[in-house]
Amino acid sequence: MADNNGRILMDLLKLTGNSECADCGKLGPEYASYNLGIFLCTRCATCHRHMGAQVSKIKHLKMDTWEDAQVARMKEVGNMKSKLKYERWVPPSYRKVSESTPQVLVEQFIFSKYKRQEFIHPERQSYTSGFMEGYLMKKGRENNQFLPRKFVLSEIENTLKYYVKDRKDPKAIIKISDINVEFSPEKIQELHSIPNSLQIDYIKDGSTRHIYVYHDDPQTVVNWYHAIRCCKLHLLQVAYPGATDTELIEFLSQDFDREGFLYKTGPSPKDVYKKRWCSLQGRKLMYHDEVLAAYPKGEIFLGHISAGFNVVPGFVPGFRESGYGFTLHTPDRAYQFSSETDVERSDWIQSIERVLKTPPKPQDNALAAVLNKKRTDSLAFFNR
Structure with a gap:
């Protein structure tokens, strides 16, 4: 009977909606909440356990023993029917979770959904x-x-x-x-x-x-x-x-595409490399003196490759070479960065390149105007 229950569970996984996690959408669920009747990934199953067994009872689909009544509950509900109930009144502004969502948001989405039932009772x-x-x-x-x-x-x-x-x-x-x-x-x-x-x-x-x-x-x-x-x-x-x-x-909030330490040099071949905390957010690359700085040391608007923007590995001839370098070309100047490993350099180049190849949106013009005005004002001050 246990083997039969296992086969039934595997068949249920093939049904529409059950092949992905009921909460974050990750493919290939390995766990299930047998009282809620839903299939879950490992991370979301852990969050369910944090709610307590009075809310959600978790079992591994293959490693745990399943009783007939528990399998019947899974067959009765499933992910699609569960969503109709527990996600009925999700506000349009509410950020639903995915595999890449920060842990605190994943946990609170699950708590809101099942424990507090905020999407069943919108007054909450x-x-x-x-x-x-x-x-x-x-x-x-x-x-x-x-x-x-x-x-x-x-x-x-x-x-x-x-x-x-x-x-x-x-x-x-x-x-x-x-x-x-x-x-x-x-x-x-x-x-x-x-x-x-x-x-x-x-x-x-x-x-x-x-x-x-x-x-x-x-x-x-x-x-x-x-x-x-x-x-x-x-x-x-x-x-x-x-x-x-x-x-x-898509305009409500924007996560960082990438953050981490890089070494950056100035516009002169005599300038030395300094360690900077860099943040890539949309079409803006910021570099800071400290990780939690109140303001960036500098900000670079990332336009489209058709407008003269490009990023390539290596250094500009005549400049110091340090570590694994790459150069960000803009219509105004070339910015030189260096990472400690080749993997880090490749990751940064890919992230920046992805932005440069994405067509700008109308609202990006406002950001470009602000950052370019700041740069123009700074150059005017030093050239007085």
Whole structure:
């Protein structure tokens, strides 16, 4: 009977929807929740275990023994029917998870879906009201100390404000429409052992300003993330009434395509290589003095290859050679970088090349104008 149950489970995996994880969509599920009746990948099965057996009971499809009633439950439900129930009221701004999604977002999506049942009861979605306030731990601009700051998000005002201590006037007022928010757990966790963190970026005086925040409660961090995305979507819907939600969603937030240390030299052959923390985000390559710098040391707009942008391995003749180098050519100048390994160099070149070969979108013109104006102003200052 046990072998028969195993064969039934393998047959069920072949049905539409069951061949991928019910939560993140990864192909080839190895686990299942036999009370919920869904098939899961290893990572999502671990998150289900964290919810407790009172919510989800997990078994391996091949290594565990299955009872007839448990197999019957899998046959009765399955991934497709489960989604119709547990994902009925997922907000359009809510970021669904995939294989590459940060761990904290995966966990909270699963907790929201099954334990809190937020997508069955939309009134439980505190992040869709257009307003949120609370305290987050924020990193100081000039130091590595995190201190509590009150944040207030208001869709009506199109602002995110934060306050120092009990002062009435906000320390900063940021337009929600200018914000990009992303999870930054790896770099902050490595430096400060903080797992539940966000990086909030916006343009200030022609440069990208980075704000780093965290909260001990992962649900709080994820709620802030989705509250910002929800407000941005509503503002975009007003600004572009003819666009569909699907078209607007891609502008709600943008993760880093790649981050890591590289060595960079200046425009003169006499310049030395300096270690920089580099971040590739969309059509912008930033390099920083420190991992958690408040501002980048420099920013490079990445246009299209047809406009004179290119990236190639090697160094410009006459310049110092160090490590495994590559050169980013722009219409204005050539930027030279170096990595410690050939693999790292290849990864960076591939990531940058992928951006350069992607046709620019209309909104990229605004970013190009800001970064190019900053560069023009800087050159004018030094040439006075």
